[in-house]
Amino acid sequence: MIEERTDIEMLETKPEQTVAIRTDDHDGHRDPSRRSFLRWFLGIGSVSVAGVLSVPLIRFALDPLMRTTTQTDWSDLGPASDFAEVNVPQKRTISITQMDGWRKVVMEKSIYVVKGNDGVLSVFTATCPHLGCSVKWVDTNNQFKCPCHNGAFSPEGKLISGPPPRDLDTLESRLVDGHLQIRYQSFRQLVKTKEVLA
Numbered sequence: 001m002i003e004e005r006t007d008i009e010m011l012e013t014k015p016e017q018t019v020a021i022r023t024d025d026h027d028g029h030r031d032p033s034r035r036s037f038l039r040w041f042l043g044i045g046s047v048s049v050a051g052v053l054s055v056p057l058i059r060f061a062l063d064p065l066m067r068t069t070t071q072t073d074w075s076d077l078g079p080a081s082d083f084a085e086v087n088v089p090q091k092r093t094i095s096i097t098q099m100d101g102w103r104k105v106v107m108e109k110s111i112y113v114v115k116g117n118d119g120v121l122s123v124f125t126a127t128c129p130h131l132g133c134s135v136k137w138v139d140t141n142n143q144f145k146c147p148c149h150n151g152a153f154s155p156e157g158k159l160i161s162g163p164p165p166r167d168l169d170t171l172e173s174r175l176v177d178g179h180l181q182i183r184y185q186s187f188r189q190l191v192k193t194k195e196v197l198a
């Protein structure tokens with residue numbers, strides 16, 4: 001009982017302390033919830049502005065990853081006259097350079113040059129359209145043979161037998177100053193229709 005009476009007296013004898021507390025409540029500058037809201041609002045604004053400004057930088061950094069990687073330059077196979085007298089498919093190995101993200105990759109690829117009955121040259125990739133093994137020309141069979149699952153193709157690259165879903169893939173070719181040039185590309189495997197990989 002004695003202690004309760006003492007507390008009441010303290011409040012009554014220090015009225016200025018009570019007034020000061022009430023003043024803070026009515027003055028909006030010291031409202032903690034408003035300050036939190038302002039901090040949150042400024043934070044969201046800063047993040048949004050930083051996000052908008054960073055988009056061009058991110059696009060610039062990721063650009064190599066978004067580019068097509070299968071586009072290659074033309075490869076020179078030498079004078080077309082070198083193939084004029086041959087009657088069986090001629091194998092050649094070419095070096096191609098591709099961009100894989102930020103890396104420059106140089107690869108060796110095998111191709112076959114075939115002279116048709118009309119004397120026109122065609123070029124095939126040696127990559128089997130089944131699962132990507134390298135086909136080989138076999139003189140004794142007069143066929144291209146795939147060693148992996150016995151796929152067989154005619155001298156013109158037509159599918160004869162085995163699991164490959166389509167003929168051998170022809171490559172784009174052209175004659176420049178009497179030289180045979182080709183553009184190497186990779187194609188999707190296991191599909192019936194020839195489809196350039198992008």
Ligand code: FES
Nearest residue numbers: 128130131146151
């Ligand atoms: S990879 Fe050529 S037949 Fe399967």
